[in-house]
Amino acid sequence: MAELSNQLLPVAVLAYLAAMVGYLMEYSFGGRGAVARTAVRPPRERELVGTAAGRVAPPTAPTSPAPTSPAPTATIPSKPAGRAVVFGRIAVGLTVVAALAHAGVLVTRGLAAGRVPWGNMYEFVVALSLVAAVAWLVLLIGRPTLRLLGLFVTLALVLVLGFAGMVLYTEAAPLVPALNSYWLKIHVSAAATASGLLLIAFVPAALFLIRTGYDAGKRRFPYPIGAKLPAAESLERLTFRLHAFAFPIWTFAVICGAIWAEAAWGRYWGWDPKEIWSFISWVAYAAYLHARATPSVKRTTATWFAVAAWGTMLINLYVINFVAVGLHSYAGVE
Amino acid sequence: MRTARAFWRSLTSMRTALILLLLLAIAAVPGSVLPQRSVNPESVNAYLAANPGSGRWLDRLWFFDVYSSPWFSAIYLLLFASLLGCLVPRLRQHFTNLVSAPPDAPSRLDRLPHSATDLTGAGDPPATAAKLKAGLKGQRWRAVVRDQTDGTVTVSAEKGYVKETGNLVFHFALLALLVGVALGSWYGWHGNRLVVAGEEFCNTLIQYDEYGLGARTTASDLPPFCVRLNAFRAEYLDNGQPVQFTADISYVEDPAAAPKAWRLEVNDPLRLDGGNVYLLGHGYAPVLRYTDRYGAAQTTVAPFLPDDGMLTSSGVAKFPDANVDPDGTKPRDTSAQVAFAGVYLPTLPADPSVGKSAFPAERDPALMIVAYQGNLGLGSGIPQSVYELSHRQIASGELKQVGERMLRPGETWTLPDGSRVEFVGTRQWITVSVRHDPGEKIVLFGAGALLVGLMVSLSGRRRRVWARIAPAGDGRSLISLGGLARSQQPSFADEFARVVALAGPPHETERPLAVAEKGH
Ligand code: HEM
Numbered sequence: 022m023a024e025l026s027n028q029l030l031p032v033a034v035l036a037y038l039a040a041m042v043g044y045l046m047e048y049s050f051g052g053r054g055a056v057a058r059t060a061v062r063p064p065r066e067r068e069l070v071g072t073a074a075g076r077v078a079p080p081t082a083p084t085s086p087a088p089t090s091p092a093p094t095a096t097i098p099s100k101p102a103g104r105a106v107v108f109g110r111i112a113v114g115l116t117v118v119a120a121l122a123h124a125g126v127l128v129t130r131g132l133a134a135g136r137v138p139w140g141n142m143y144e145f146v147v148a149l150s151l152v153a154a155v156a157w158l159v160l161l162i163g164r165p166t167l168r169l170l171g172l173f174v175t176l177a178l179v180l181v182l183g184f185a186g187m188v189l190y191t192e193a194a195p196l197v198p199a200l201n202s203y204w205l206k207i208h209v210s211a212a213a214t215a216s217g218l219l220l221i222a223f224v225p226a227a228l229f230l231i232r233t234g235y236d237a238g239k240r241r242f243p244y245p246i247g248a249k250l251p252a253a254e255s256l257e258r259l260t261f262r263l264h265a266f267a268f269p270i271w272t273f274a275v276i277c278g279a280i281w282a283e284a285a286w287g288r289y290w291g292w293d294p295k296e297i298w299s300f301i302s303w304v305a306y307a308a309y310l311h312a313r314a315t316p317s318v319k320r321t322t323a324t325w326f327a328v329a330a331w332g333t334m335l336i337n338l339y340v341i342n343f344v345a346v347g348l349h350s351y352a353g354v355e
Numbered sequence: 356m357r358t359a360r361a362f363w364r365s366l367t368s369m370r371t372a373l374i375l376l377l378l379l380a381i382a383a384v385p386g387s388v389l390p391q392r393s394v395n396p397e398s399v400n401a402y403l404a405a406n407p408g409s410g411r412w413l414d415r416l417w418f419f420d421v422y423s424s425p426w427f428s429a430i431y432l433l434l435f436a437s438l439l440g441c442l443v444p445r446l447r448q449h450f451t452n453l454v455s456a457p458p459d460a461p462s463r464l465d466r467l468p469h470s471a472t473d474l475t476g477a478g479d480p481p482a483t484a485a486k487l488k489a490g491l492k493g494q495r496w497r498a499v500v501r502d503q504t505d506g507t508v509t510v511s512a513e514k515g516y517v518k519e520t521g522n523l524v525f526h527f528a529l530l531a532l533l534v535g536v537a538l539g540s541w542y543g544w545h546g547n548r549l550v551v552a553g554e555e556f557c558n559t560l561i562q563y564d565e566y567g568l569g570a571r572t573t574a575s576d577l578p579p580f581c582v583r584l585n586a587f588r589a590e591y592l593d594n595g596q597p598v599q600f601t602a603d604i605s606y607v608e609d610p611a612a613a614p615k616a617w618r619l620e621v622n623d624p625l626r627l628d629g630g631n632v633y634l635l636g637h638g639y640a641p642v643l644r645y646t647d648r649y650g651a652a653q654t655t656v657a658p659f660l661p662d663d664g665m666l667t668s669s670g671v672a673k674f675p676d677a678n679v680d681p682d683g684t685k686p687r688d689t690s691a692q693v694a695f696a697g698v699y700l701p702t703l704p705a706d707p708s709v710g711k712s713a714f715p716a717e718r719d720p721a722l723m724i725v726a727y728q729g730n731l732g733l734g735s736g737i738p739q740s741v742y743e744l745s746h747r748q749i750a751s752g753e754l755k756q757v758g759e760r761m762l763r764p765g766e767t768w769t770l771p772d773g774s775r776v777e778f779v780g781t782r783q784w785i786t787v788s789v790r791h792d793p794g795e796k797i798v799l800f801g802a803g804a805l806l807v808g809l810m811v812s813l814s815g816r817r818r819r820v821w822a823r824i825a826p827a828g829d830g831r832s833l834i835s836l837g838g839l840a841r842s843q844q845p846s847f848a849d850e851f852a853r854v855v856a857l858a859g860p861p862h863e864t865e866r867p868l869a870v871a872e873k874g875h
Contacts, residue, residue, distance in 0.1 A: 194592065194594075194596060195592065195596070195598050196598070197596060197597055197598070198597055198598065198599055198600045198620070198621040198622075199621055199622070201598070201599070201621070201622065202622040204622070265813040265814075266813075268809070268813070269806060269809050269810045269813065272805065272806055272809060273806055276802045276803075276805075276806060279798075279802070280799070281622075283795065284622050284623070284624060285621060285622050285633070286633060286635070286788070287545065287624065287631060287633040287788045287789075287790040288545075288790065288792065289792075289795060289798060289799075290536075291393075291394060292386055292391060292393065292394060292421075292422050293394065294387040297383055297384075297386050297387040298387060300380075300383055301380045301383050301384065304376055304379050304380040304383070305380050307376060308373055308376040308377055308380065310813075311369065311372065311373050311376060312373050314369070315369040315370060315373060317369075317370055318370070318373065326377075333380070341387065
């Protein structure tokens with residue numbers, strides 16, 4: 022089983038890589054705004070008219086129209102998909118395959134070790150990236166127009182998972198006593214879920230900043246990427262929604278960590294490096310939500326908070342685990 | 356006065372709160388880069404010794420006590436002052452909103468982001484309004500009907516107060532957390548110590564190796580329980596990774612009562628009234644029996660501290676009272692004191708020159724010791740570690756090395772002066788932390804409230820709808836509707852549509868139905 026888990030990891034990475042190529046093809050061949058236009062489509066009018074008046078508006082196709090479609094609104098049923106869209110759909114299929122292999126890595130690992138598969142840093146990173154992949158696919162179900170972001174999502178997944186396999190890898194083994202607690206199931210799964218969702222939330226946040234930069238006329242790298250991105254407003258709204266969803270989970274994870282720390286070490290908070298950075302991330306994300314709710318703060322400024330907050334998450338995950346020696350034996354990256 | 360008010364106003368603005376939040380996050384960073392006294396005082400001392408120049412300055416600026424430093428405290432206290440100043444008016448406002456009726460309809464409903472005009476009500480305006488109000492109540496809107504002077508009737512409805520309630524709960528929960536933390540630091544205490552199997556300790560300050568008392572706590576506040584370590588067991592995988600630590604302890608809470616047994620494990624503390632006992636670490640204490648030149652024997656149980664995961668452990672056994680002439684006629688000769696510094700390997704590796712244990716359990720134990728004779732320097736007034744010999748005494752030549760040897764349990768080594776040392780065996784020890792924090796419950800409650808408030812606040816949505824109902828002339832009435840959602844929310848369109856459906860069918864005229872959505 023442990024062997025199978027190890028073999029599935031490169032399968033997952035390669036499938037994400039292949040999906041990334043697919044998204045890239047769609048991105049390169051797709052016309053400007055193929056996605057951008059439909060992403061701002063307000064889906065409300067139709068239902069409002071339909072329900073209110075018994076008068077049925079033309080059905081709006083939720084899929085993106087052909088790139089050549091000249092209409093500024095998306096109320097036209099989609100034309101037969103263009104070449105770019107085919108690439109995009111193949112890419113989504115490959116993402117699903119990759120996510121299945123990815124889930125396989127985790128499940129077989131758990132079976133091999135006879136416990137929940139998030140008992141060390143390698144497993145934690147595999148788990149959080151799986152959450153990210155699944156969250157991304159779920160997001161796509163409701164909003165196929167976001168497909169283009171898949172390029173950046175799979176890029177992140179390949180990096181995170183590849184790093185996990187090459188640097189963080191540890192053999193499957195039972196837990197050390199410090200981790201042997203039901204709080205491991207609760208606290209670490211919440212932390213992995215929140216981190217995975219925040220990873221996905223980071224993608225539209227960064228793309229929003231690129232897109233607004235592009236709209237403001239900036240053309241140096243990376244701003245040209247913005248040309249084909251969804252409209253800034255819809256990226257921003259998505260960013261907020263994802264963060265608003267993930268932040269309470271992160272809060273829950275930190276609270277559970279404190280409860281566990283009380284049971285294990287006698288104090289719920291001791292400013293251990295891992296705790297310090299969880300606190301910093303929490304405050305940073307709270308600042309983002311706060312900034313977004315503050316009328317006098319610009320949306321771009323608020324989004325920079327979200328990006329910075331993701332930076333603190335990365336520091337907690339990659340720098341603190343390696344550099345600082347704290348009580349969290351979880352860090353054990355031998 | 357003016358400036359004070361202006362200061363207060365800017366302190367309680369959301370913008371200031373944002374800046375303070377940002378500062379708080381940044382101010383927390385140095386604590387993860389530099390060692391902290393509250394976490395690990397030894398590393399602070401080591402840092403100060405290694406960087407005397409910069410270390411002194413950092414210390415003056417509280418960089419080794421970041422989380423109790425004046426600047427860190429100032430940030431969070433300002434933040435909480437801002438919070439309080441912001442919350443009280445909001446609470447009052449929210450309460451007013453909750454008890455007062457939703458505001459009256461604006462004059463032009465078709466200017467609102469969502470609107471629908473020319474709907475038909477079956478009855479006259481008052482009847483239509485009553486029906487609409489009932490329908491809105493059915494959808495859990497708070498609705499009020501008002502008769503206007505121009506003969507029309509308006510209905511105002513509002514929903515989603517729970518968002519603000521959640522938001523207030525969240526922010527007040529932050530205050531509860533602060534109160535809980537403060538109570539814990541005033542009325543809490545802790546003590547840490549090492550207990551060798553067979554030993555007992557009681558909950559008094561002198562029995563702790565290290566302790567901390569809250570600002571409002573005195574030594575007499577510690578409840579009088581005693582704990583004895585009977586045995587300690589550890590289980591390991593073949594690669595040496597531990598899987599289970601168990602300490603069999605017995606304890607008495609009331610000196611008159613019979614001891615009770617308890618299995619102390621990692622993640623499973625002993626919770627007593629007024630204090631909890633936690634298992635933190637473990638190791639081996641070699642037992643050495645030294646028989647001096649005069650034939651007097653003494654036994655020492657010397658806890659050795661683990662150096663690695665395989666429990667290669669190092670420490671010293673000191674015999675300051677050795678080689679004292681039993682006649683007692685001569686003055687005491689401190690230069691004949693004896694000590695053994697050593698490394699204990701629970702499992703000797705295949706190649707002993709490696710000097711490191713091959714497994715954490717005692718599969719093939721061996722003690723490598725170096726014998727020292729001379730003056731241990733205990734009377735010099737300089738505090739000495741029980742785990743080390745004085746480097747000064749060795750450097751000055753007052754304490755001399757007299758030989759080294761590897762001993763198996765039961766083996767005896769005769770030193771050049773004829774005295775003998777026997778490695779009797781080992782006992783296990785554990786380190787425990789005993790703690791009490793009366794603020795914990797408040798913090799837990801605050802954390803729960805914070806989470807619930809946060810979820811409600813982030814998912815809740817405030818929205819209003821208004822209807823203006825005018826007589827249509829034929830006994831029926833003409834309805835216009837408008838809707839306004841605070842913060843953009845796509846799902847409000849659906850909800851508004853349901854309200855439109857509730858109001859009635861479109862008026863049968865030739866005019867096209869006007870349903871609009873603006874402002875996006
Ligand atoms: C102690 C530190 C603070 C933290 C950690 C914090 C955190 C947050 C978070 C995470 C949110 C977004 C979630 C929600 O809507 O409930 C929020 C919203 C809000 N905060 Fe704070 N906050 C703090 C202090 C303050 C202060 C001092 C004020 C007043 C000046 C304030 C006023 C508000 C308001 C009005 C909202 C709601 C905005 C809206 O949804 O329209 N907060 N806060």
